Amino acid sequence: MTYLYNDPVQFADECIDGFVAANSTFVRKVHGGVVRASRTPTGQVAVVIGGGSGHYPAFAGLVGPGLAHGAAMGNLFASPSAQQIYRVAKAAAGGAGVLFTYGNYAGDVLNFDQAQARLIAEGIPCRTVVVTDDISSASEPESHKRRGVAGDLAVFRAAAYAAERGDDLNAVWTLANRANEHTRSFGVAFSGCTLPGASAPLFTVPEGRMAVGMGIHGEPGISEQDLPTAHGLAELLVEGLVHARPATLDSSAGARVGVILNGLGAVKYEELFVTYGSVSTLLTAQGMEIVDPEVGELVTSFQMAGVSLTLFWLDAELEEAWKSPAYTPAYRKGLVNRQDVDRDLITIVDVVEDAILPSSxxxxxxxxxxxxxxxxxxxxxxxxxxxxxxxxxxxxxxxxxxxxxxxxxxxxxxxxxxxxxxxxxxxxxxxxxxxxxxxxxxxxxxxxxxxxxxxxxxxxxxxxxxxxxxxxxxxxxxxxxxxxxxxxxxxxxxxxxxxxxxxxxxxxxxxxxxxxxxxxxxxxxxxxxxxxxxxxxxxxxxxxxxxxxxxxxxxxxxxxxxxxxxxxxxxxxxxxxxxx
Amino acid sequence: MTYLYNDPVQFADECIDGFVAANSTFVRKVHGGVVRASRTPTGQVAVVIGGGSGHYPAFAGLVGPGLAHGAAMGNLFASPSAQQIYRVAKAAAGGAGVLFTYGNYAGDVLNFDQAQARLIAEGIPCRTVVVTDDISSASEPESHKRRGVAGDLAVFRAAAYAAERGDDLNAVWTLANRANEHTRSFGVAFSGCTLPGASAPLFTVPEGRMAVGMGIHGEPGISEQDLPTAHGLAELLVEGLVHARPATLDSSAGARVGVILNGLGAVKYEELFVTYGSVSTLLTAQGMEIVDPEVGELVTSFQMAGVSLTLFWLDAELEEAWKSPAYTPAYRKGLVNRQDVDRDLITIVDVVEDAILPSSxxxxxxxxxxxxxxxxxxxxxxxxxxxxxxxxxxxxxxxxxxxxxxxxxxxxxxxxxxxxxxxxxxxxxxxxxxxxxxxxxxxxxxxxxxxxxxxxxxxxxxxxxxxxxxxxxxxxxxxxxxxxxxxxxxxxxxxxxxxxxxxxxxxxxxxxxxxxxxxxxxxxxxxxxxxxxxxxxxxxxxxxxxxxxxxxxxxxxxxxxxxxxxxxxxxxxxxxxxxx
Missing domain, CATH: 1.25.40.340 (DhaL domain)
Known part of the structure; x- marks a missing residue:
C-alpha cells in the first residue's frame, strides 16, 4: 500500500515539487515535468523522456548529463499530456531538435505524437524512438507492439550518448533505435500495487504465486506459477532472454552484454543481489561477458513486488554509450564534465511562463x-x-x-x-x-x-x-x-x-x-x-x-x-x- | 515478506557474492565483507564500517572513495564477528591505522571492540566512533546510549573526508566524532518486516498505525498513533528534531543543515518526495538552510515500511565533508579523482588468505x-x-x-x-x-x-x-x-x-x-x-x-x-x- 500522501489527487504534483526541492542542483521544474538545471548547449539534440508517475527513478530521476535533457511527468500510471510534453521539450530544446524516447504505451504514444507534431509545426525538428523491450507483451515478429520497461535505460543512455557527442537528430535517432533493437527484458511479478488513497490494489497476484510477464501497470502476463527460489527465477529469466535474442543481430554481435536486474518496488536490494549472483553465473556459462551490470531499482511500479531482467546486446558503439558517464538524481556513473556538476559553472535554464500575446x-x-x-x-x-x-x-x-x-x-x-x-x-x-x-x-x-x-x-x-x-x-x-x-x-x-x-x-x-x-x-x-x-x-x-x-x-x-x-x-x- | 531467496541460512552469504559480482569495479570481497577495489594509499587512515545485513545500502553499498574503505557484513540483522571485522580491517588498512565507525548496537560494539583490541595488539592503531543519532532510543543526557540509524551516513562521510585529505587517526576520529555530535535522527514505522523463509514477521505495527521511534530492527518506539498524512508526518519529524538540537552546539552553529529523508524499504520514492516537499518547507520556515539533501533509501530495514529524518547541523568543516565527492556502489556524488574510477588506474587490493604458520x-x-x-x-x-x-x-x-x-x-x-x-x-x-x-x-x-x-x-x-x-x-x-x-x-x-x-x-x-x-x-x-x-x-x-x-x-x-x-x-x- 501507499503509506504517505496528502490529497491523493495532488499526489503526483506534490511528488514533482518534492523531487525538485530535493534535487535543485540537478533539475529545474517546468510546466509538466523537469529539465536539466543546465541549459542544453546550442547545437545539441535534446533527449526528452517521460511517462506516468509511480515508476521512479523513471522518469524524472533520469534527467541529467549522460541521460535525458528533460522528462515529462504524468499522473500516477497515466501519460503526461501533449501540452506537458511540448513544454518540457520547448524548455529542453537546444536548437538541434528533440528526440522523444519513452516506453510503448498507447496513452504515451498519443500524447508524445501530438507534442511532436506541434514542435515540428513550430519548426523544431523532432523524432521518436518508442522503447519496446518487454518480450512477454508481443511476439518477436510483432516486437514493435511490445511494451517498454527497464530497457528504457539502455535506449535513453544511447540517445544521450549520441546527443552529447554532437550527433545530429537523425544520427541520435539511429543509435537510440539500434539500442532498442538490441534490448530485451523479461519480468515477473509477485504482488500488485495500491495507489495513494485507494481502498484496493490496482491489480493482484495470488500469494505464493508468480505472474510471468506481467507488465509494470499490472498488464496481464503470459502464465502463472508457484514462486520459485531466487536461483530458479534466475534460470527462468536468463533462459527466456537467451531465446529472445534479437533476430536482427548478426551472429558475431552480443558476446558482451549490458545487464539490468531491476526491482519493481517491494523486492529489496538483498534479494536482488542473491538473484543476481545466479544471473551472473548463468549468463557467464552462456558465454556472455557482462559489462557494467545494474542491480537495483531503475523502473519501478510503486510498491509492486517483482523483478525484470534486461539484456542489452552490445556492439562497440553501444558499449561506449553504456559505459559513458552520467550524472542525474538517481543514476550517476563515471566522471562527467566539471561544468555538469559544479553549480557555479552550470548555465541555468531560464524557465519562462508563456506570455499572453497582444490582442485586438x-x-x-x-x-x-x-x-x-x-x-x-x-x-x-x-x-x-x-x-x-x-x-x-x-x-x-x-x-x-x-x-x-x-x-x-x-x-x-x-x-x-x-x-x-x-x-x-x-x-x-x-x-x-x-x-x-x-x-x-x-x-x-x-x-x-x-x-x-x-x-x-x-x-x-x-x-x-x-x-x-x-x-x-x-x-x-x-x-x-x-x-x-x-x-x-x-x-x-x-x-x-x-x-x-x-x-x-x-x-x-x-x-x-x-x-x-x-x-x-x-x-x-x-x-x-x-x-x-x-x-x-x-x-x-x-x-x-x-x-x-x-x-x-x-x-x-x-x-x-x-x-x-x-x-x-x-x-x-x-x-x-x-x-x- | 522476502520473496527471493534460496536456502535462508545462506542468504547473507549469497547476498555478498551477488553484490560483489554486480560491483566488481567498486569492491573486492574479503573474508567477512568487502573493501574498496583500490588499495588504501599508504599513510591514509582506513575507515571501516559494518553491521548486520538487511540494511542495504548500509553497509557494503557505502564502500568507495568519499566513504568507507571497507565494510564488515554480518548475517541478517546480526553483527559481523570480530574475526570478520578484523580481516576486513586488515585488508583495508593502509599503514596509518583504522577508524571503526558503526551504529550503536550491543552485538556490533562487542565484536568491533574485539577486533580493535586485536588490531592494536598487532600494532595497527585503531579508534572507534559509535554512531548514536536516534533520538527516540535514549534521552539527550544519555545520548551515548542511543542507537545509530541513517545518521551513519553523516558520520561516515566526515570520517572519509578527514581520512582522504590525509588527517592522522586522531584527527579523523575527532571530525567523525564531531559529526556524530552534530547529527540527530527521528524515525517512524508503519509495518514490520519478514526475513527470508520466516513464516511470520520479526515484528509488526498494526495496520493504519504508526510506531513513533521504532528502531530499524523493530526495537520498541516511544508511542503509537494513527498514520498521519505525509505533511502531518513531516511536521512531527521536523518538530521532534528541532527540539533535539544538540545541546553542545553553540548558538551560531547549524543555520545550515544536511538533511536525510530515509526510506526503510516499503515506503517508495514518490512517497518520500511528497513528504520531503513538506520537510523542506518546514525546515526553511525554521530558518534553516538545507545543504545537499538526500531523499531515498540509505539505511533500510529490509521491507519494513517506515521513514526517518536526519538533521546534520553543519559547521564549515562538516559542510565541506558533507559536500565532498564520493563514488561507491550506492552513493555517488560530485567528481572523484580519475584513479578512483578508472579501472586501469586502480591499484587493486591483494586479498591474501591467511597462510598456515610453520609448526614443530x-x-x-x-x-x-x-x-x-x-x-x-x-x-x-x-x-x-x-x-x-x-x-x-x-x-x-x-x-x-x-x-x-x-x-x-x-x-x-x-x-x-x-x-x-x-x-x-x-x-x-x-x-x-x-x-x-x-x-x-x-x-x-x-x-x-x-x-x-x-x-x-x-x-x-x-x-x-x-x-x-x-x-x-x-x-x-x-x-x-x-x-x-x-x-x-x-x-x-x-x-x-x-x-x-x-x-x-x-x-x-x-x-x-x-x-x-x-x-x-x-x-x-x-x-x-x-x-x-x-x-x-x-x-x-x-x-x-x-x-x-x-x-x-x-x-x-x-x-x-x-x-x-x-x-x-x-x-x-x-x-x-x-x-x-
Missing part, C-alpha cells in the same frame, strides 16, 4: 463569448457528470465524467485568467485547451486539448472570428482528433460527431450564415450524429439526454462532445454581440 | 589432542543441543543450542583443515576459534571465538603446551571474556565457570601437576561452578545434566562451557601422549 479589442470581445461557452460546457458537465460516468462504465472504466469535469473546470480557470490578462479569443481557447488536457487525463482529455488548440490556431487574437473561421477551426480539430485518436468515421467516436458538424459549418459559411446561426444548426446535427452514434440522445438541449445502458455501448466522448456543442449554441444564441 | 612436530602432536577435544565438544553439543536450547528459552531466545552447534561444527571443520595442512596446536585452536565466532553468531559465539584465540596465543605452534601454558591461556581467555562480555564474577555467566577454573589450573601448574591431571581437576571445579551458577548440573560427565527450568534462570553459556571443559578432560584422560 474585437478579439477580446469575442473572447467573452468563448469564456461564456467554456463556462456553459463546464456547467453542462457538472450537471451530467454522473450520467457520463455511468455511460462510460459500460465500455470503459467509468471515469469519463470525472475526467471531463476536471478538464472543464481547469479550462474555465485558465480561460478566466487569460481573459483577465486581456487575452484575445484564440489565446483564451488555447489556454483553456492546454489546461483541459493537463488536468483531465486519459485519451479524451488529450483529444479535447488538441481540439481546442486547433480551433484556437484558426481563431487567433486579431479579428473577431467569422463563420468561415469557425468552420475551418472545427475542421482542423476534426483532423487532429482523427489523426491522433486513430479513429475513423463509423467507429462511434467523437469523429462521428465532429465530422458532420465540420461539414455543416463549412456549408453554412459558404452560404453566408452568421457564426451564430451556423453553429445553431451545427448543434442539431451534432445531436443527431451523437444520437446515431449512441442511439441514446433523442433531444439534446431540450431535455437532459436519456441515457440507457441497455442500448449498446455508446462512446461517452461522442455524447459529451455533442452536449458541449449544444451548450455553445445556447451561449451564442443568447449573445447580442455575435460577430456578423 | 611436538606442537602438531599436541594438535591431535586439540582436534580431538574440539570434536568431543562438538559431539557433546550435538547430544545436548535441544537441552541447551530449552535452557536458553527461559531467559533468552532459545537459540543457544543451535548457535553452539553451528559454531562447534564450523570450528571442527576449520581445525581439521588446519591439522591437514600441518598446523600446530595454537594455529588449530585459532582457526577453530575464528570459525566458531564466524558461524555461531550471537554473543556466545563471539565469546567462544575470543576464548579459543586467547588460549591459542599462549599455546603457540612451537612447544607442546605445558600445564603452565594451559593455565595462562585460560586466564587470558577469562580476561578477554570478562572484558568484552562486560560480565563480572557473580553475574552467573561464563565468567563464573572460567574464573575458578583459571585459578585451579594456575595452582595445579604451580604444584607441578601434568596438564592432564590439572585439567581433570579443573573440570570438576567447572562442573561445581556451573552447578553453583545454574544449580542444575549435579554430575557433569557422568550423566547428562539434569536441566530443569524450575530452578531459576541459569546462563546456558555457563552450562555449555562447563560441559565443554568436561569433554576436554575426557579426551585428555584417554590420551597416552599428553605432555607432562
Amino acid at each position: 479589442a474585437a478579439s477580446r470581445a469575442s473572447g467573452v463569448i468563448v469564456l461564456d461557452s467554456i463556462r456553459a460546457i463546464k456547467n453542462m458537465i457538472d450537471t451530467n457528470v454522473e450520467e457520463l460516468g455511468r455511460l462510460d462504465s459500460v465500455a470503459g472504466d467509468g471515469d469519463h465524467g470525472i475526467g471531463m469535469q476536471r478538464g472543464a473546470s481547469a479550462a474555465l480557470l485558465a480561460a478566466e485568467d487569460a481573459a483577465a490578462h486581456e487575452a484575445g479569443a484564440g489565446s483564451i481557447l488555447s489556454k483553456a485547451g492546454d489546461a483541459w488536457a493537463d488536468r483531465a487525463g486519459g485519451t479524451s482529455g488529450a483529444l479535447w486539448g488538441l481540439a481546442l488548440n486547433a480551433v484556437a490556431a484558426e481563431v487567433g487574437d486579431v479579428a473577431a472570428p467569422t463563420a468561415t473561421v469557425l468552420a475551418s477551426g472545427v475542421t482542423a480539430a476534426l483532423a487532429a482528433i482523427a489523426r491522433f485518436g486513430k479513429a475513423q468515421l463509423g467507429d462511434k467516436t467523437m469523429v462521428d460527431v465532429l465530422s458532420p458538424v465540420a461539414i455543416a459549418l463549412t456549408e453554412s459559411a459558404e452560404h453566408g450564415l452568421t457564426a451564430r446561426d451556423s453553429w445553431k444548426s451545427a448543434a442539431l446535427i451534432a445531436a443527431e450524429a451523437a444520437d446515431a452514434t449512441s442511439q441514446l440522445l433523442p433531444k439534446i438541449g431540450r431535455a437532459r439526454p436519456h441515457m440507457e445502458k441497455s442500448l449498446g455501448s455508446p462512446d461517452p466522448g461522442a455524447v459529451s462532445l455533442a452536449l458541449a456543442i449544444d451548450a455553445i449554441a445556447a451561449v451564442m444564441n443568447s449573445q447580442q454581440k455575435v460577430s456578423q | 612436530a611436538a606442537s602438531r602432536a599436541s594438535g591431535v589432542i586439540v582436534l580431538d577435544s574440539i570434536r568431543a565438544i562438538k559431539n557433546m553439543i550435538d547430544t545436548n543441543v535441544e537441552e541447551l536450547g530449552r535452557l536458553d528459552s527461559v531467559a533468552g531466545d532459545g537459540d543457544h543450542g543451535i548457535g553452539m552447534q553451528r559454531g562447534a561444527s564450523a570450528a571442527l571443520l576449520a581445525a581439521e583443515d588446519a591439522a591437514a595442512h600441518e598446523a600446530g596446536a595454537g594455529s588449530i585452536l585459532s582457526k577453530a576459534g575464528d570459525a566458531w565466532a564466524d558461524r555461531a553468531g550471537g554473543t556466545s559465539g563471539a565469546l567462544w571465538g575470543l576464548a579459543l584465540n586467547a588460549v591459542a596465543a599462549e599455546v603457540g605452534d612451537v612447544a607442546a603446551p605445558t600445564a603452565t601454558v594451559l593455565a595462562s591461556g585460560v586466564t587470558a581467555a577469562l580476561a578477554a571474556i570478562a572484558r568484552f562480555g562486560k560480565a563480572q564474577l557473580g553475574d552467573k555467566t561464563m565468567v563464573d565457570v572460567l574464573s575458578p577454573v583459571a585459578i585451579a589450573l594456575t595452582e595445579s601448574a604451580e604444584h607441578g601437576l601434568t596438564a592432564r591431571d590439572s585439567w581433570k581437576s579443573a573440570a570438576l571445579i567447572a562442573a561445581e561452578a556451573a552447578d553453583a551458577t545454574s544449580q542444575l548440573l549435579p554430575k557433569i560427565g557422568r550423566a547428562r545434566p539434569h536441566m530443569e527450568k524450575s530452578l531459576g534462570s541459569p546462563d546456558p553459556g555457563a552450562v555449555s562451557l562447563a560441559l565443554a571443559i568436561d569433554a576436554i578432560a575426557a579426551v585428555m584422560n584417554s590420551q597416552q601422549k599428553v605432555s607432562q
Whole structure:
C-alpha cells in the first residue's frame, strides 16, 4: 500500500515539487515535468523522456548529463499530456531538435505524437524512438507492439550518448533505435500495487504465486506459477532472454552484454543481489561477458513486488554509450564534465511562463463569448457528470465524467485568467485547451486539448472570428482528433460527431450564415450524429439526454462532445454581440 | 515478506557474492565483507564500517572513495564477528591505522571492540566512533546510549573526508566524532518486516498505525498513533528534531543543515518526495538552510515500511565533508579523482588468505589432542543441543543450542583443515576459534571465538603446551571474556565457570601437576561452578545434566562451557601422549 500522501489527487504534483526541492542542483521544474538545471548547449539534440508517475527513478530521476535533457511527468500510471510534453521539450530544446524516447504505451504514444507534431509545426525538428523491450507483451515478429520497461535505460543512455557527442537528430535517432533493437527484458511479478488513497490494489497476484510477464501497470502476463527460489527465477529469466535474442543481430554481435536486474518496488536490494549472483553465473556459462551490470531499482511500479531482467546486446558503439558517464538524481556513473556538476559553472535554464500575446479589442470581445461557452460546457458537465460516468462504465472504466469535469473546470480557470490578462479569443481557447488536457487525463482529455488548440490556431487574437473561421477551426480539430485518436468515421467516436458538424459549418459559411446561426444548426446535427452514434440522445438541449445502458455501448466522448456543442449554441444564441 | 531467496541460512552469504559480482569495479570481497577495489594509499587512515545485513545500502553499498574503505557484513540483522571485522580491517588498512565507525548496537560494539583490541595488539592503531543519532532510543543526557540509524551516513562521510585529505587517526576520529555530535535522527514505522523463509514477521505495527521511534530492527518506539498524512508526518519529524538540537552546539552553529529523508524499504520514492516537499518547507520556515539533501533509501530495514529524518547541523568543516565527492556502489556524488574510477588506474587490493604458520612436530602432536577435544565438544553439543536450547528459552531466545552447534561444527571443520595442512596446536585452536565466532553468531559465539584465540596465543605452534601454558591461556581467555562480555564474577555467566577454573589450573601448574591431571581437576571445579551458577548440573560427565527450568534462570553459556571443559578432560584422560 501507499503509506504517505496528502490529497491523493495532488499526489503526483506534490511528488514533482518534492523531487525538485530535493534535487535543485540537478533539475529545474517546468510546466509538466523537469529539465536539466543546465541549459542544453546550442547545437545539441535534446533527449526528452517521460511517462506516468509511480515508476521512479523513471522518469524524472533520469534527467541529467549522460541521460535525458528533460522528462515529462504524468499522473500516477497515466501519460503526461501533449501540452506537458511540448513544454518540457520547448524548455529542453537546444536548437538541434528533440528526440522523444519513452516506453510503448498507447496513452504515451498519443500524447508524445501530438507534442511532436506541434514542435515540428513550430519548426523544431523532432523524432521518436518508442522503447519496446518487454518480450512477454508481443511476439518477436510483432516486437514493435511490445511494451517498454527497464530497457528504457539502455535506449535513453544511447540517445544521450549520441546527443552529447554532437550527433545530429537523425544520427541520435539511429543509435537510440539500434539500442532498442538490441534490448530485451523479461519480468515477473509477485504482488500488485495500491495507489495513494485507494481502498484496493490496482491489480493482484495470488500469494505464493508468480505472474510471468506481467507488465509494470499490472498488464496481464503470459502464465502463472508457484514462486520459485531466487536461483530458479534466475534460470527462468536468463533462459527466456537467451531465446529472445534479437533476430536482427548478426551472429558475431552480443558476446558482451549490458545487464539490468531491476526491482519493481517491494523486492529489496538483498534479494536482488542473491538473484543476481545466479544471473551472473548463468549468463557467464552462456558465454556472455557482462559489462557494467545494474542491480537495483531503475523502473519501478510503486510498491509492486517483482523483478525484470534486461539484456542489452552490445556492439562497440553501444558499449561506449553504456559505459559513458552520467550524472542525474538517481543514476550517476563515471566522471562527467566539471561544468555538469559544479553549480557555479552550470548555465541555468531560464524557465519562462508563456506570455499572453497582444490582442485586438474585437478579439477580446469575442473572447467573452468563448469564456461564456467554456463556462456553459463546464456547467453542462457538472450537471451530467454522473450520467457520463455511468455511460462510460459500460465500455470503459467509468471515469469519463470525472475526467471531463476536471478538464472543464481547469479550462474555465485558465480561460478566466487569460481573459483577465486581456487575452484575445484564440489565446483564451488555447489556454483553456492546454489546461483541459493537463488536468483531465486519459485519451479524451488529450483529444479535447488538441481540439481546442486547433480551433484556437484558426481563431487567433486579431479579428473577431467569422463563420468561415469557425468552420475551418472545427475542421482542423476534426483532423487532429482523427489523426491522433486513430479513429475513423463509423467507429462511434467523437469523429462521428465532429465530422458532420465540420461539414455543416463549412456549408453554412459558404452560404453566408452568421457564426451564430451556423453553429445553431451545427448543434442539431451534432445531436443527431451523437444520437446515431449512441442511439441514446433523442433531444439534446431540450431535455437532459436519456441515457440507457441497455442500448449498446455508446462512446461517452461522442455524447459529451455533442452536449458541449449544444451548450455553445445556447451561449451564442443568447449573445447580442455575435460577430456578423 | 522476502520473496527471493534460496536456502535462508545462506542468504547473507549469497547476498555478498551477488553484490560483489554486480560491483566488481567498486569492491573486492574479503573474508567477512568487502573493501574498496583500490588499495588504501599508504599513510591514509582506513575507515571501516559494518553491521548486520538487511540494511542495504548500509553497509557494503557505502564502500568507495568519499566513504568507507571497507565494510564488515554480518548475517541478517546480526553483527559481523570480530574475526570478520578484523580481516576486513586488515585488508583495508593502509599503514596509518583504522577508524571503526558503526551504529550503536550491543552485538556490533562487542565484536568491533574485539577486533580493535586485536588490531592494536598487532600494532595497527585503531579508534572507534559509535554512531548514536536516534533520538527516540535514549534521552539527550544519555545520548551515548542511543542507537545509530541513517545518521551513519553523516558520520561516515566526515570520517572519509578527514581520512582522504590525509588527517592522522586522531584527527579523523575527532571530525567523525564531531559529526556524530552534530547529527540527530527521528524515525517512524508503519509495518514490520519478514526475513527470508520466516513464516511470520520479526515484528509488526498494526495496520493504519504508526510506531513513533521504532528502531530499524523493530526495537520498541516511544508511542503509537494513527498514520498521519505525509505533511502531518513531516511536521512531527521536523518538530521532534528541532527540539533535539544538540545541546553542545553553540548558538551560531547549524543555520545550515544536511538533511536525510530515509526510506526503510516499503515506503517508495514518490512517497518520500511528497513528504520531503513538506520537510523542506518546514525546515526553511525554521530558518534553516538545507545543504545537499538526500531523499531515498540509505539505511533500510529490509521491507519494513517506515521513514526517518536526519538533521546534520553543519559547521564549515562538516559542510565541506558533507559536500565532498564520493563514488561507491550506492552513493555517488560530485567528481572523484580519475584513479578512483578508472579501472586501469586502480591499484587493486591483494586479498591474501591467511597462510598456515610453520609448526614443530611436538606442537602438531599436541594438535591431535586439540582436534580431538574440539570434536568431543562438538559431539557433546550435538547430544545436548535441544537441552541447551530449552535452557536458553527461559531467559533468552532459545537459540543457544543451535548457535553452539553451528559454531562447534564450523570450528571442527576449520581445525581439521588446519591439522591437514600441518598446523600446530595454537594455529588449530585459532582457526577453530575464528570459525566458531564466524558461524555461531550471537554473543556466545563471539565469546567462544575470543576464548579459543586467547588460549591459542599462549599455546603457540612451537612447544607442546605445558600445564603452565594451559593455565595462562585460560586466564587470558577469562580476561578477554570478562572484558568484552562486560560480565563480572557473580553475574552467573561464563565468567563464573572460567574464573575458578583459571585459578585451579594456575595452582595445579604451580604444584607441578601434568596438564592432564590439572585439567581433570579443573573440570570438576567447572562442573561445581556451573552447578553453583545454574544449580542444575549435579554430575557433569557422568550423566547428562539434569536441566530443569524450575530452578531459576541459569546462563546456558555457563552450562555449555562447563560441559565443554568436561569433554576436554575426557579426551585428555584417554590420551597416552599428553605432555607432562
